[in-house]
Amino acid sequence: xxxxxxxxxxxxxxxxxxxxxxxxxxxxxxxxxxxxxxxxxxxxxxxxxxxxxxxxxxxxxxxxxxxxxxxxxxxxxxxxxxxxxxxxxxxxxxxxxxxxxxxxxxxxxxxxxxxxxxxxxxxxxxxxxxxxxxxxxxxxxxxxxxxxxxxxxxxxxxxxxxxxxxxxxxxxxxxxxxxxxxxxxxxxxxxxxxxxxxxxxxxxxxxxxxxxxxxxxxxxxxxxxxxxxxxxxxxxxxxxxxxxxxxxxxxxxxxxxxxxxxxxxxxxx
Amino acid sequence: xxxxxxxxxxxxxxxxxxxxxxxxxxxxxxxxxxxxxxxxxxxxxxxxxxxxxxxxxxxxxxxxxxxxxxxxxxxxxxxxxxxxxxxxxxxxxxxxxxxxxxxxxxxxxxxxxxxxxxxxxxxxxxxxxxxxxxxxxxxxxxxxxxxxxxxxxxxxxxxxxxxxxxxxxxxxxxxxxxxxxxxxxxxxxxxxxxxxxxxxxxxxxxxxxxxxxxxxxxxxxxxxxxxxxxxxxxxxxxxxxxxxxxxxxxxxxxxxxxxxxxxxxxxxxxxxxxxxxxxxxxxxxxxxxxxxxxxxxxxxxxxxxxxxxxxxxxxxxxxxxxxxxx
Numbered sequence: 097x098x099x100x101x102x103x104x105x106x107x108x109x110x111x112x113x114x115x116x117x118x119x120x121x122x123x124x125x126x127x128x129x130x131x132x133x134x135x136x137x138x139x140x141x142x143x144x145x146x147x148x149x150x151x152x153x154x155x156x157x158x159x160x161x162x163x164x165x166x167x168x169x170x171x172x173x174x175x176x177x178x179x180x181x182x183x184x185x186x187x188x189x190x191x192x193x194x195x196x197x198x199x200x201x202x203x204x205x206x207x208x209x210x211x212x213x214x215x216x217x218x219x220x221x222x223x224x225x226x227x228x229x230x231x232x233x234x235x236x237x238x239x240x241x242x243x244x245x246x247x248x249x250x251x252x253x254x255x256x257x258x259x260x261x262x263x264x265x266x267x268x269x270x271x272x273x274x275x276x277x278x279x280x281x282x283x284x285x286x287x288x289x290x291x292x293x294x295x296x297x298x299x300x301x302x303x304x305x306x307x308x309x310x311x312x313x314x315x316x317x318x319x320x321x322x323x324x325x326x327x328x329x330x331x332x333x334x335x336x337x338x339x340x341x342x343x344x345x346x347x348x349x350x351x352x353x354x355x356x357x358x359x360x361x362x363x364x365x
Numbered sequence: 366x367x368x369x370x371x372x373x374x375x376x377x378x379x380x381x382x383x384x385x386x387x388x389x390x391x392x393x394x395x396x397x398x399x400x401x402x403x404x405x406x407x408x409x410x411x412x413x414x415x416x417x418x419x420x421x422x423x424x425x426x427x428x429x430x431x432x433x434x435x436x437x438x439x440x441x442x443x444x445x446x447x448x449x450x451x452x453x454x455x456x457x458x459x460x461x462x463x464x465x466x467x468x469x470x471x472x473x474x475x476x477x478x479x480x481x482x483x484x485x486x487x488x489x490x491x492x493x494x495x496x497x498x499x500x501x502x503x504x505x506x507x508x509x510x511x512x513x514x515x516x517x518x519x520x521x522x523x524x525x526x527x528x529x530x531x532x533x534x535x536x537x538x539x540x541x542x543x544x545x546x547x548x549x550x551x552x553x554x555x556x557x558x559x560x561x562x563x564x565x566x567x568x569x570x571x572x573x574x575x576x577x578x579x580x581x582x583x584x585x586x587x588x589x590x591x592x593x594x595x596x597x598x599x600x601x602x603x604x605x606x607x608x609x610x611x612x613x614x615x616x617x618x619x620x621x622x623x624x625x626x627x628x629x630x631x632x633x634x635x636x637x638x639x640x641x642x643x644x645x646x647x648x649x650x651x652x653x654x655x656x657x658x659x660x661x662x663x664x665x666x667x668x669x670x671x672x673x674x675x676x677x678x679x680x681x682x683x684x685x686x687x688x689x690x691x
Contacts, residue, residue, distance in 0.1 A: 101487035108473075108480055192471040194436045197459035198488045361376055362436045 098305050101198070101207055107319050128167045128219055135163035145260030148224040152296035157233035158323075159294070165319055166224055166291045168219035173253035173314045174282065176299070181261070182268035182275070212254065235323050242321045245331065249318035252338050257314050259345035266349070269356030289315030296325075307334070310341045366540055366572040367410040372442035373596075374428055386688035402428040404596040405442065413541070415566060415573040416605075417587035421689050425596040426576040430542045433574065434464040446540055462488055462540045463533035467548035471529060472517050478528040479513040482535060486659060490537035496535065503531040506561050530558065534565065543575040547582055559585050571616040580682035592688050601689060604681060611688060612679040615658045616638075617651045619665055620673040630668070637665055 139159045142151070149155065154162065181204060184190040194199040232238065264281060267274045286292055288311035295303055295316050306312055317334055320326040326334070367529055379395040381387055410416050418426045431437040432473040433444060435451035435458065440568045442453060449458035466470075472481040486496045504510045507527040517525060526546065533541065543562075547555040559582060567574060577583055583590060584604065592600040600607065617639065623646060634641055639653030649669075653661040665671065 098487065098490065101484075104484055104487045108476065108484060111480070112475060188469060189471075191431075191436050191464075191466070191469065194454060195434055195459060195462070195464045195471075196485075196488050197456040358438045359377075360437070362431050 104334050105203070105206045106210045109207055110214055113211065115215040125182045127160055128164070128222060131167050132160070136160050148364075152294065154235055154294060154296065155233060157230065159233035160230075160296055161226070161233050161236060162280055162319065162323075163221075164223050166214055166315060166324070167254075168223060169250065169315055169318055170286070170291060171203065171210045171215045171219055172250050173257050173318075174285065175212050175254075175257065175261075180204060180208065180301075181265035182273070182278070185266070185268040185356075185360070186272060188362055190360070194357075194362075201258075201262060204262075208258065235325070237323075238322060241322065246318045246321040249313070249335070249338075252335070252342065253314050253318060256338055256342050256345070259308055259342055259349050262349045263345055263352055265354045266356050269352075269360055285311055285314055288312070289317045290319075308337065310338075310345075313338045313341070366412050367408075367444075367446050367574065369409065369433070369444040370407050370442060372406045372429070372432060372439050372444055373401070374425075374432060374437060374439045375399050375401045382439055388482060395602055398610050401596050403432070403439070406593075406596075406598055408598065410572045410574060412572050413566065414589060415562070415575055417583040417590040418574060418576040418593060419583060419590055419685055419689060420576075420593035424593045426593055427544055428596075429572060429593070430464070430576060434462060434542045435459065436464075457665040460536065461538055462542070463536070463538035464542045465529055465533045465544065465546050467526065469547035470517065470525065472525075472532050474518050475512045475516055477516055478509075478520075478531070481511075481517065481528075481532060485532055485535055492535050495537075498607060499535050499537065499550055501529070503534060506564065507531065507557065513607070523550050523557075526550060526554070526558065530561070537569060539571050541571050541573045543573060543577075546575070547579055549579060555579065555582070562586060580685065583685070584681055590685070592685065594689060603649050607684055607688075608673075608678055609655075611684050613655055614652045614679065615655055616677045616679060617653050617658070617661060617665075618675040618677070619649045619669065619671055621647055621649070622670040622672050623647045624670075626670070633666065633668060634661065 123344075136159075139156055143149075143156050151159075184193070190200070193203060261278070261281070264277055265274055267277065288306060288309065290312055295306065295312060298306070313334065317338075321331070376399070377397050377558075378400055379391070379397050381391050381396075390532060396407050406425075406429060406658055408416075418429060422425045428437065432439050433446055433451050435454045438452045442450070442533050449455055451458065472478065473484070476484075482500060485491075486493075488490055491499070504513065507530065509531070511523060512520060512524050512528075517528060520528065521662070530546070546562075547558055550558070563586065575582065575586060589602065590599055590600070590607065591605050600610070602610075629644065629649070634651055639651045641649065641651050643650040651661070654677075660665075662674055662676060666674065
């Protein structure tokens, strides 16, 4: 993947995102605001009925910011578009990437990253506005080091999710449609990654097992750097587990690609 | 530039009977069967040649093109294009070929052509000066300069196909695969694309492999044709030579003055000189052996008060059609 191509793809995806203005604003308002509003109302009710001041060390204000940041993280790591690889295999548009002297995965990764960043920019603006209006809640601390590590975790998270999704989406070489599988993956990720409930609310034993899977690294891991909820040893171990998964899944994706491409029929609409 | 030896390709497809019950059954058990799309195909194509691949639907034309452009892995056999094995898809190979498919858009659907071309400039790493020159030349030749900033999906079919051609030729490929490039286009657009391809060939001398259902494409563009039937090559040679092989006769039409004659004499054309295929008042149609054509014509000129005599080749298109369907 050469640098000018990388830049051109980025610019094109930005252009595309802004070309569909209705989708741009609906995606922004619909997704993020509903998610935050539902979580806020639900947790206010929980706090009111139990009379507790905090849960797992998180106050209502902490939780509100957490649920505001979760869609931002998921937008970046999980990408904006689903089934983009399996779709190309299914309808035969994969043909062009086989004929053009370009890496299919490189192309797809950059495209999805660019799309994510457009949406992430909107979400970041919203989060910034909320922080300015409501102030930083007690569990959060924004230090330059924490932000840098959170960004590093986010970037690695995009690669991790991309390799995981690529492996599953390439099942489309054998099965015609894997859309439902991808929906299932997103739901599992949202739950086991800490998007639905902060992972501190899970039993400690279960958390320890979860930390060996890729799931928490795609949602809650980057946020822990902003909540100062992570020791140096945990951070190192977290990055190592991520690296291991990325390596393993990329090798697996390469293997599936070679087998799939051998029997790809290039048919479609 | 293209060399193919004993190339075979088979697909495994599952058969499903219509109806709900068989849909449910196919969830648990599938009936697979093998379809042999190409059977031991061999051919070679040199620079500057436009070879027409002709065959009925499902004969294996597109499969051959997809194998040679690197999209499909063959089941057996070998091929090299520009010295590379196509399905290994090395960048050095892919940056020197182009594939144009009439039934499938390759350009990005929701981008204007101009943006797609800029993306291709980076993909093929075409130097800026060369890119500008190619783009100007191609857009002028196809007369689409004013449509470059329109989204591809908003263009007419003809305009879209022209953009696809430009996209495929921007990097001046040495081998060009054209799969049904005029499919669904009106006559004017078909003609424009044919003329463009001929001019392009003259200037850049690439090897071209063309599949088409329109006989006119084949007749106007190709000196050589390959006829595929059921995955096998049944003819590979000059377009004109098809006539010698498969059309041993010429069509002879004679118009004559009926005045003072009482119908046609019984022995107006001896069997050795040809066969009468039809008569109308004052007109006679006959099929005459190629080598006896002149003799048959002069025989009739002597026997009848001929007003007009016409000797024609059989129509190449219909001969090929017949060969395809045999």
